[in-house]
Amino acid sequence: MRKMMTSVAAMTAAIALAAGAASAGQEDNLVVNEEIEIVVRTDAPAHMENVDTIYSGWTFRSDETQALQMDDFDNPGMIFVDMGREVFDAAAGSEGKSCASCHESPENLKGVKAVYPKWNDQAEEVYTIEMQINECRTDRMGAEKLKYNGGDMTNLVALLASVSRGMPVNVAIDGPAQSTWEWGKELYYSRTGQLELSCANCHEDNYDNMIRADHLSQGQINGFPAYRLKNAKLNTVHDRFKGCVRDTRAETYAPASPEFVALELYLSSRGNGLSVEGPSVRN
Amino acid sequence: MASGVKPRVKVPKSAAAGDSITIKTLISHKMESGQRKDKEGNPIPRSIINRFTCEFNGESVIDVTLEPAISTNPYFEFDAMVKEAGTFKFTWYDDDGDVYDTSKDIAIA
Numbered sequence: 001m002r003k004m005m006t007s008v009a010a011m012t013a014a015i016a017l018a019a020g021a022a023s024a025g026q027e028d029n030l031v032v033n034e035e036i037e038i039v040v041r042t043d044a045p046a047h048m049e050n051v052d053t054i055y056s057g058w059t060f061r062s063d064e065t066q067a068l069q070m071d072d073f074d075n076p077g078m079i080f081v082d083m084g085r086e087v088f089d090a091a092a093g094s095e096g097k098s099c100a101s102c103h104e105s106p107e108n109l110k111g112v113k114a115v116y117p118k119w120n121d122q123a124e125e126v127y128t129i130e131m132q133i134n135e136c137r138t139d140r141m142g143a144e145k146l147k148y149n150g151g152d153m154t155n156l157v158a159l160l161a162s163v164s165r166g167m168p169v170n171v172a173i174d175g176p177a178q179s180t181w182e183w184g185k186e187l188y189y190s191r192t193g194q195l196e197l198s199c200a201n202c203h204e205d206n207y208d209n210m211i212r213a214d215h216l217s218q219g220q221i222n223g224f225p226a227y228r229l230k231n232a233k234l235n236t237v238h239d240r241f242k243g244c245v246r247d248t249r250a251e252t253y254a255p256a257s258p259e260f261v262a263l264e265l266y267l268s269s270r271g272n273g274l275s276v277e278g279p280s281v282r283n
Numbered sequence: 284m285a286s287g288v289k290p291r292v293k294v295p296k297s298a299a300a301g302d303s304i305t306i307k308t309l310i311s312h313k314m315e316s317g318q319r320k321d322k323e324g325n326p327i328p329r330s331i332i333n334r335f336t337c338e339f340n341g342e343s344v345i346d347v348t349l350e351p352a353i354s355t356n357p358y359f360e361f362d363a364m365v366k367e368a369g370t371f372k373f374t375w376y377d378d379d380g381d382v383y384d385t386s387k388d389i390a391i392a
Contacts, residue, residue, distance in 0.1 A: 074307070076356060083287065232355050
């Protein structure tokens with residue numbers, strides 16, 4: 001009897017430990033290179049009805065994964081930022097121009113990543129930063145578009161994210177962008193696939209819980225493009241959407257589709273107030 | 284030469300004599316293991332960094348043999364004792380015969 005009691009006590013302790021492990025690092029703060037302070041938790045923006053505090057995906061990861069993002073030398077995503085610099089400086093197209101011909105250095109584009117996706121007046125639609133880059137290439141450089149979720153494009157986006165790190169995400173959801181934003185919100189709360197799951201079922205109702213072996217985050221996208229340890233490369237936000245929708249056992253939308261652009265706008269707005277973090281490190 | 288290879292190292296600019304310092308090195312390299320096959324089913328030939336060395340003023344600090352199971356962009360972090368000011372020289376040897384090197388100076392504070 002006594003032995004049984006002991007094992008019950010031991011089990012309780014083990015459960016308590018497991019619960020502790022699940023939220024390891026939740027209280028930690030992120031400072032990159034002992035210099036750039038990153039906001040990883042803050043009050044939710046006013047439009048979010050069901051969540052009080054928003055958390056960066058960084059707070060849900062293990063101490064070891066978190067540490068990789070604290071120093072640019074340790075962050076494998078920075079390799080791709082360096083490759084992005086080469087694309088930035090490489091002339092292409094009939095005008096013989098590179099990004100650097102007009103923008104000089106990526107640092108001049110500090111803050112740009114924080115406000116995209118953004119309404120574009122001429123095109124009369126919401127532009128993601130990838131769409132803006134491709135418009136620059138076709139209209140100003142006379143060059144071919146880059147593949148939306150291809151390596152060069154993702155490296156460029158990572159470069160633009162890296163120079164904006166620490167700045168608050170601040171996408172506009174009113175004015176002409178409002179209808180796209182509302183479409184994105186509808187997509188967020190729509191159940192899809194054979195499992196009939198919406199984004200909200202996992203990332204709003206169950207964040208911080210375990211889904212089998214995975215620790216569910218709030219699904220914030222302020223850290224994209226994200227270097228994932230599981231595939232050792234940068235992952236774009238649309239590819240991540242695709243993976244999530246596929247996991248609900250649905251036919252997914254394509255990267256660069258208007259549905260994913262709307263969802264990206266809505267999701268970015270759920271992170272208004274968190275810092276731009278890309279390239280982040282996730283598992 | 285394999286494409287996109289770029290060595291990176293991080294060494295403190297100065298240290299007190301007799302101090303142990305931490306050195307971090309990383310080289311971007313695809314580290315093709317030789318085990319994979321392409322779309323047509325032909326084996327992709329092995330192409331890895333097979334040796335990494337670090338020397339301080341000509342004296343060996345570390346000499347590493349790398350095997351195909353090591354993943355892309357190999358990263359090494361190690362400590363070294365610094366007795367005098369000098370130069371760390373880092374060298375990576377590629378399967379295809381290429382040698383990449385870089386060096387960093389350290390002063391005595």
